[in-house]
Amino acid sequence: MPQGQPSVVPQDGLTTRQRRNRPLVMVHTGTGKGKSTAAFGLALRAWNQGWPVGVFQFVKSAKWKVGEERALRVLGASGEGGSVAWHKMGEGWSWVQRDIAESEDAAREGWEQVKRDLSAETYRLYVLDEFAYPLHWGWIDTDEVVSVLRERPGTQHVVITGRNAPQPLLDFADLVTEMGKVKHPMDAGQKGQKGIEW
């Protein structure tokens, strides 16, 4: 990213400093790879600033993101940067879980926890990993999410990942990146491999 100049200077009565430090809602969506990995990369920057980081995994399977989890836990415990808290919604379920009702309840519980933490200003960066799925599926109400995010106090940045992020969330977000799949080894018959997919 070039550092660059903003293309427009808004007439919002804010100073550059106030505008610069405005808390952001970021969405990584699309069918390509890199949505979650980029969010965890962002967590490295937050950690480096000494910010408390909260990760909420809304979709889980046995081997996904174990690398990111271990790395962020080691960093959080290193005492050199910010703290890291890692939350897994409904340990043991996954999006291929047959018992949908249980996943739906777990996702809602996760969102309730996020709301409590936003209200208490527990973290400065929230990674709501795969959160777009329960929104897309209608398990959690997108309008409520936008409303809670709009009203969140203090300086709390939120990054949300997952395919099919609902349009009202995209409209509200400050930053949206669409990860598009151009080419993937699975299309050529290759399965996922350790160190790359997990």
Place this chain on the structure above:
Amino acid sequence: MPQGQPSVVPQDGLTTRQRRNRPLVMVHTGTGKGKSTAAFGLALRAWNQGWPVGVFQFVKSAKWKVGEERALRVLGASGEGGSVAWHKMGEGWSWVQRDIAESEDAAREGWEQVKRDLSAETYRLYVLDEFAYPLHWGWIDTDEVVSVLRERPGTQHVVITGRNAPQPLLDFADLVTEMGKVKHPMDAGQKGQKGIEW
């Protein structure tokens, strides 16, 4: 990413295990955010597997990616995962540097180092950050890069980031993700901020 089944089983005479462990060349390109952050997220997975990771920064400025660098250095030194080596091409120059010739030489020197390391199988994951720029600018010959990558020995994964990755590299790569900018705060007059942009 769903774990999924490959959509095609190739007739290449390889076993699933051989195919699964095939070394990959990955490219993150496009105008959106997340190209580099996703590559550093990938480095977390490699670190977790105990792989030696080599990062080569082909574009540098004073405050870019300091968070990722510090995090990966702390992880590499933790003794819990793989090692991390961080190379900055021509310390002190940046892409806004006026002395283009110096940058061009530094980029070429960086590529020579990458070639030596690939030949010696020094790392198992190479992050060639912003490497697409010197290719796009013609400072380094894309055909030579493709040829070196094609002939690299052993199991060495390579991820290349940057806008405008040349077509022959995209054609050769196993995995290409296009990060598309849908919405960015700079468009609304906001400048970059710590913890988010660096």
